[in-house]
Amino acid sequence: MVSTPLRWAIAALFFLSGFAALVYQVLWVRELGLLFGSTAQAAALAIAVFFAGLAVGGWFWGRMAPRVKSALATFGLLEVAVALTALGHFFLTDLYHGLYPALYALIGDHPWADQALKVGLATLILFPPAFLMGGTLPMMGQFMVPVVGRLSTTGTALYALNTFGSAVGALAAGFLLPVLLGFHGAYLLAIGIDLVVGIIAILLGRRIRSRGTGTHPAPVEPFPAEVVAGEPASQWSSLPPRLVGVIAFASGLATLGVEVLWTRLFAQVLQNSVYTYAIVLVSFLVALSLGALMANALARIRRLPPQGVLGVLLLLSAGVIAASPWAFHAATDGLNYVGAGAGWRDYLAAVSATAIAVMVLPGILLGAVLPYLLRAVEASRPEPGRIIGQLVAANTSGAILGSLAAGFVLLPWIGVTGSLLVFAAIYLALVIWLIWRTPAPLSWRLTGAAPLAAICLTLLIWHPQGLSVSRLDQAAGESLLDVREGSHATATVVQRGEHRVLRVNNYYTLGGTTSLESERNRTLIPMMTHPDPRRVFYLGMGTGITAGTSLMFPVERVDVCELLPEVVELAKIHFHPWNNGLFQDPRVTVRAQDGHHCLRHTRQRYDVIISDLFTPWKAGTGNLYTREHYEVARARLADGGLFVQWLPLYQLTERELGSIGRTMQAVFPQVVAWRGDMFPTGSILALVGTEADVTLDPDVLVRHGRALAGNPSLPAPLLQAVSLRFYAGNVGLSQVFDDYPVNTRNRPVVEYGAPRSQRRVHTGEARWVIGAELGALYEALSRQVPPHQDPYLSRLQPRELGYVHAGRHYYHYRVLARHGHEALAGQHLEAFLRLTPFEIAPSPSPEETGSRWEE
Structure with missing residues (x-):
């Protein structure tokens, strides 16, 4: 006999089990992205292996559930085993980092072999704990279902409870745990929760069994209350097992496929930070949990035929999926940015409201299908654990196929809207099959199925017009x-x-022909300072204009890694007149891969590594500002090499800039700063990391300048002044960033702080490091490490040091002139002209950096 308080205690354990499972999943997907590259393929691989483990585990442990002496104690053993196998993550990732470079060199540049290596490691890390997790729901179902007649309601309640625990876990992993505990601490917390849940469940299972309750609790008080003992399980016959399995599989396929597509839609109108992704995921999981509760309520209405209820659920699911593209455009007013101009809390509220409006009702219907299948089979009186395990296995197997098909087949083929219509058609096909399997006369079945078949065919061949894929000004x-x-x-x-x-994704401009000078400067400024830049690596490509500029120098090798293959394709087609033959030059290799992954696993050494501008609040981008990333970059530099980190100051507050600068100081013996432009508002800055003995040779500036101009008689002072006016100061020897935290993978202060800072800027609570704020930074650098005391500038003569001072004066001139302070601006302009060979001030270029977030 199991008391009601004890049942609620067991329910709490199952809630915590779901909580820990989603914390694991979120952290595993992130970690494998860091290991294999932050690509769609890496994320899909992690999800596929994880779901495969759940599917196999559900099937295996479901078959085992009726045979165990205590299903509750076995559930506890599974939880403990999950915790122990999860600990292997730390050992296996360290082993991977140690062995992968050698294995990669052994297999060579063969994508399939490399993918097989990644699949093997992902399987070692994810499959064992996922296999064990897959058994928790069947074992808990085997224990909690006291009589066969309560399979549907108890099973749906357990599914809802566990899914809601998963939603809370996703919320905690997205918002709280990494900030409070770091990623390692969050992972250890999930392990600790599983250990505690497992130990308590084992003790309770043994206690209950010793009192003679056995595997099934006695039906003293139903959980939750419903039918009286001895009532027939159902007046309706069960659906055929094959049909149930197909519906479970198709439901998983469509549900996960739709989630992938909805996530893409939201990426067009959101900040795309770790927080907004968490909101979308949590909203979807909450909807699935509510769907299970809806299935629970429907299962209590015993007079309703399960086959009819299931048919209505599938039909409604088809309708809401088909309507969702139009609902999304209506909710976002035609792909307008959600929460534009709002502060942090208001922004999160706006995103949450939009996610709820778009996803919750459809998600409830989608989430009700799988758990309601328990009602459709309970008349055959199956073993609870076995049938739950079979449904979990079929549904999760479908989910693997659905997520892969949506992301890698349907999206590139027919786009988001067309893909959603395909999944709506799948639900209609299931309704048609249900109708066809009814014992009704043939004419009745044809009358019901024929119109649905016509609608299904229409959805598959329809190409709707009028829904834009991009917001245009x-x-x-x-x-x-x-x-x-x-x-x-x-x-x-x-x-x-x-x-x-x-x-x-609608709001992030990677570059264009409006910013040719700025984009070319991102190569010209650092390469002009290197005496012989032969091997160059680009982390990020965009239009290819920046990388193509390197071909103006006598380089031998240029490697370019761009994360987005869609960007590579469009740059090749539409920007070839401006990227200087980047895609035709045999010296250049362009890869659509994660740049950090490329850099980490190459054995090449580079004279210059250029890391392009990245939006700091975008999920995953913060990893490119971590100590671990900079350590990899330093290890890939040749003697005298330069690592160049370009920073979009119009997207960074003092907090994020300080953390990035402090992190580079922690890795590189010398860090100097170069301006990328003289813009008073849209400025960019390069932090250049080198070894301590690297100095600037002014003769190199002259040699490169004459070679680029094709004019060996150009005056040396003019060429030196053109370059040296961009030098901003020695960051490494200054104290301007000493009080800021180092950004690491375990403590990603940039990735979790930048999204908040972006919203604070919009409400006037913070400011970007542009204009007067940037001018103050330049003054602090010059005051703390004057140019004549800067070891990086030790080879410069007094006249050449004056060009450095002149650049600072010119920046102040631009800022003051913009704000109408003509008298002060004129003083700085006079100082600039006095210190340089320029007879007049350089013409201001348009304030276009190319790469920016357009809200």
Whole structure:
């Protein structure tokens, strides 16, 4: 006999089990992204292996459930085993980092062999704990279902409880645990929760069994209350097992496929930070949990035929999926940015409201299908653990196929809207099959199935018009040139007057012809300072204009890694007139891969490594500002090499800039700063990491300048002044960033702080490091490490040091002039002209950095 308080205690254990499982999943997907690269393929691999473990575990442990002496104690043993196998994560990842470079060199540049290596490691890390997790629901179902007649309601309640625990776990992993505990601490917390849950369940299982309750609790008080003991299980016959299995499989396929597609839709209108991804995931899981509760309520209505209820659920699911693209466009007013201009809390509220409006009702219907299948089979009086395990196995297997098909087949083929219509058609096909399996006369079945078949066919061949895939600024004369809805992102090329820009996910412009000078400067400024830059690596490509500029130098090898294959394709087609033959030059290798992964696993050494501009609040980008990433970059530099980290100061507050600068100081013996432009508002800055003995040779500036201009008689002072005016100061010897935290993978302060800072800037609570704030930084650098005391500038003569001072004066001139302080601006301009060979001030270029977030 199991008392009601004890049942609620056991329910709490199952809730915590779901909580820990989602914490694991979130952290595993992140960690494998760091190991294999932050690509769609890496994320899909992690999800596929994890779900495969759940599916096999559900099937295996479901078969074992009726045979064990105590299902509750076995559940506890599984939880303890999950915790122990999860600990292997630390050992296996360290082993991977040690062995992968040698294995990669052994297999060579063969994608399939490399993928097999990744699959093997992912299986070692994820499959064992996932296999054990797959057995928790069947074992708990075997224990909690007291009589066969309560399979549907108790099973659906357990499914809802565990899924809700997963939603809370996803919320904690996305918002709280990494900030409070770090990722290692969050992972250890999940392990600790599983250990505690497992030990308590083992003790309770043994206690209950010793009192003679056996595997099934006695039906003293139903959980939750419903039918009286001895009532027939059902007046309706069960659906055939084959049909139930197909519906479970198709439900998993469509549900996960739809989640992938909805996530892509939300990526077009959100900040795309760790927080917004967490909100979308939590909203979806909450909807599935509510769907299970809906199935529970429907299962209590014994007079309703299960086959009819299931048919209605499938039909409604088809309708809401088919309508969801239009619902999303209505909720976002045609792909407008959600929460534009809002502060942090208001922004999160706006994102949550939109996610709820778009996903919760459809998610409830989708989430009700699988648990309601328990009602459809209970008349055959199956063993609870066995049938739950079979349904979990079929549903999770479908989920693997659905997520892969949506992300890698349907999206690139027919886009988001077409893909959602395909999944709606799948639900309609299931309804047609249900109708056809009824014992009704043939004419009745044809009458019901024929219209649905026509609608199903229409959904498959329909190509709806009118739903835009990209927001265009009509006032600026924008028009859409090309679009790629790919597995990684939705990328577009937009014509804006005489210029064209490359945009990703609607609001992030990677660059374009409006910013040619700025994009070329990101190569020219650092390569002009290196005496002989032969081997160059680019982390990020965008339009290819920056990387193509390296071909103006006598380079021998240029390696470019761009995360998004859609960007590579569009840059090759639409920006070839400006990227200097980047895609045709035999010295260049362009890979659509994660740049950190490329850099980590190459054995090549580079004279210059250029890390492009990255949006700091975007999920995953913060990893490119970590100590671990900079340590890899330093290890890949040749003697005298330069690592160049370009920073979008118009997207960084003092807090994020200070953390990035402090992190580079922790890795590189010398860190100097170079301006990328003289813009008063849209400035970029390069932090250049080198070894301590690297110095700037002014003669190198002259040699490169004359070679680039094709004019060996150009005056040396002019060429030196052109470059040296961009030098901003020695960061490594200054104290400007000493009080900020080092950004690490375990404590990713940039990735979790930048999204908040972005919203604080919009409400006036913080400011980007531009204008006067940036001018103050330049003054602090000059005051703490004056140019004549800067060891990096030790080879410069007094006249050449004056060019450095002149650059600071010119920046102040631009800022003051912009704000109408003409008298002060004129003083700085006079100082600039006095210190340089320029007869007049350089013409201000348009304030376009190319890469920016357009909210």
